[in-house]
Amino acid sequence: GAGVSQSPSNKVTEKGKDVELRCDPISGHTALYWYRQSLGQGLEFLIYFQGNSAPDKSGLPSDRFSAERTGGSVSTLTIQRTQQEDSAVYLCASSLGVGRGLLSGYTFGSGTRLTVV
């Protein structure tokens, strides 16, 4: 697509439920990133996918968080047993990745606002 698409745009869930957030990157972008932004805070890196390489999961805050990227395209971020502190805006970005792609920067989606009640 023309941009990075995220769904849903808003999600309200009860504490303890599982949620899935979806990201559809720009076609041809080999790199995909998940960030989260809590209210009034900066962006916190969560996970990075590059092509078929093993993802960099170093930013995932706990084992309740996981993500996958199927077929090198769409990615799903799953949060199990949600807690109130998981409430945040979850942002996905994609880029051309390595090589000359490093000159082209990131494109971000419009985010998913997650509220855990």
Add this chain to the structure above:
Amino acid sequence: KQEVTQIPAALSVPEGENLVLNCSFTDSAIYNLQWFRQDPGKGLTSLLLIQSSQREQTSGRLNASLDKSSGRSTLYIAASQPGDSATYLCAVQTGANNLFFGTGTRLTVIP
């Protein structure tokens, strides 16, 4: 480690004024610098990207400059409008998974 600082943290200007936002970074080994706009609770919209070999980029009323050797970038907004009110973030990329964000400048344009 790369550190990115933005000054000022907040800025209020009357409509129609020209303004400059500043961004500084500590390590000049970057691939690119991007300026983003973020509205409250929303995603990031890329405004301008300057590749490491470039000095400036322009889009409409926006002009961004890059002085890599001194670790500085500016975003110039001409004839500001209330719709320009948002938080502006600069970010430098130093690797495939190395994007360092500044602290942001919250801009308010007063009608």
